[in-house]
Amino acid sequence: MAQQQPVDGIPTATLKPRKAQPLYGRHPWALHSAFDQIDDSAANGDIVQLVGDHGRFVAYGVVNRQSRINARLYSWDADQPLTDDFWKRKLAAAIDCRRQLGLFHETAGCRLVYSEADGLSGLIVDYFAGHVVLQINALAMEKRLDVIVAALNELIAPKSIAVRGEAGIQKAEGITVEAAVLQGEVPTDPIYISENGIEFELDLSGGQKTGFYLDQRENRVAAAKYFSGRRVLDMFCYSGGFSLAAAKLGGASEVIGIDGSDRAIELARRNAARNGVTNARFESVDAFDHLKAQVDAGEKYDAVILDPPKFTKTRRNINEALKAYFHVNRQGVNLLNPGGILVTCSCSGNVSREDFQMTLLGVAQKSGRDIQILEQRAAAIDHPTLVTCPETQYLKCFICRVE
Ligand code: SAH
Numbered sequence: 001m002a003q004q005q006p007v008d009g010i011p012t013a014t015l016k017p018r019k020a021q022p023l024y025g026r027h028p029w030a031l032h033s034a035f036d037q038i039d040d041s042a043a044n045g046d047i048v049q050l051v052g053d054h055g056r057f058v059a060y061g062v063v064n065r066q067s068r069i070n071a072r073l074y075s076w077d078a079d080q081p082l083t084d085d086f087w088k089r090k091l092a093a094a095i096d097c098r099r100q101l102g103l104f105h106e107t108a109g110c111r112l113v114y115s116e117a118d119g120l121s122g123l124i125v126d127y128f129a130g131h132v133v134l135q136i137n138a139l140a141m142e143k144r145l146d147v148i149v150a151a152l153n154e155l156i157a158p159k160s161i162a163v164r165g166e167a168g169i170q171k172a173e174g175i176t177v178e179a180a181v182l183q184g185e186v187p188t189d190p191i192y193i194s195e196n197g198i199e200f201e202l203d204l205s206g207g208q209k210t211g212f213y214l215d216q217r218e219n220r221v222a223a224a225k226y227f228s229g230r231r232v233l234d235m236f237c238y239s240g241g242f243s244l245a246a247a248k249l250g251g252a253s254e255v256i257g258i259d260g261s262d263r264a265i266e267l268a269r270r271n272a273a274r275n276g277v278t279n280a281r282f283e284s285v286d287a288f289d290h291l292k293a294q295v296d297a298g299e300k301y302d303a304v305i306l307d308p309p310k311f312t313k314t315r316r317n318i319n320e321a322l323k324a325y326f327h328v329n330r331q332g333v334n335l336l337n338p339g340g341i342l343v344t345c346s347c348s349g350n351v352s353r354e355d356f357q358m359t360l361l362g363v364a365q366k367s368g369r370d371i372q373i374l375e376q377r378a379a380a381i382d383h384p385t386l387v388t389c390p391e392t393q394y395l396k397c398f399i400c401r402v403e
Helices: 084-100 145-156 167-173 214-224 241-248 262-274 287-296 318-334 353-367
Strands: 012-015 029-031 035-038 047-051 057-063 069-075 109-114 123-128 131-136 160-164 180-184 191-195 198-202 231-235 254-259 280-284 301-306 336-346 371-377 396-402
Touching (some): 012 057, 035 069, 047 069, 084 109, 084 123, 084 145, 123 145, 145 160, 198 241, 198 262, 214 336, 214 371, 214 396, 231 287, 241 254, 241 262, 241 280, 241 301, 262 280, 301 318, 318 336, 318 353, 353 371, 353 396
Parallel strands (some): 012 047, 231 254, 254 280, 301 336
Antiparallel strands (some): 012 035, 047 057, 057 069, 109 123, 160 180, 191 198, 336 396, 371 396
């Protein structure tokens, strides 16, 4: 892009020498250490223009001195300032993308906006059969909640809009967003979404995360094709996403789903019944205890799915997380008959694909079993990876054959 000049009338945040490069490179996070100074006239939540040490315009962002990310960047074009119309256009583009992908329709569940990946750092918008759930993960978005809600109404007229927050992220941003219904009524009765021809009940009022793990949509189908006539153990099954795909799409002979949450297991049972699946059973028990007990009992399966919760939220705990992945995967492998299928996932963003693969290397060496990776997968297509922000890729899903 041609060199751009700073714009009059917008507070300036000046970058330190040599700190502008990644930001010219369109990474949306400007850390505290990148700044020489930020104009006092810009309060937290206000718009600033970032200027390089040679006085060149870099980007428009929103400042938040309470966060390690001192400014989140949204536009690299001096002619595209962060007006209400700008936010609306960004939302419209993200929604159009899901339409284009064929994911956005009345009975669907899909992620309409995935934060940085859609140029809206700090905002997640999930859609569940007409109902919208927002996650506000940045002050910049909290301050613009009214604009976002108005734009969503204009663009897709949702039946209801609710907001949720994640405590850890909010603390890092210095914000408090109480879970609330902003508009319409969130049904207390169950609602249903259809995914790959399977209906799932959603618990929008009290479910985990935003109610359903949309990011595994395509991995469920991909895994299912290896399950014909096989006995499948689905660890950390939540509402039965992989289990029901295994039974209904994959023709598994028997499926056992395990989750530690009673509520999830009740959901999974109702989902099985609703979809006419009679060869899946679900048990509420601690997964780590269950794995150990199954290994001790010498149980064997033809396929094991491991989709645990995040083992670490920080880089600091990465070694413990890797040990935990090693441990569950080793047990998973131990439960497999020769020629069995291991579907193993990690949703810890701090654990890289390479690290995760190294964990499997360790498991192969320690267990003396050959592990062949058949497919290396990531999150569903409504959770894209923005190449200028690799942090948008967090989910790893390896489908392996274990000899
Ligand atoms: N596979 C699921 C998503 C799994 S999310 C799907 O396709 O929808 C991780 C799940 O792990 C959550 O449902 C959570 O309840 C469960 N979980 C977390 N800790 C657990 C534990 N110690 N034992 C069993 N389940 C656990």
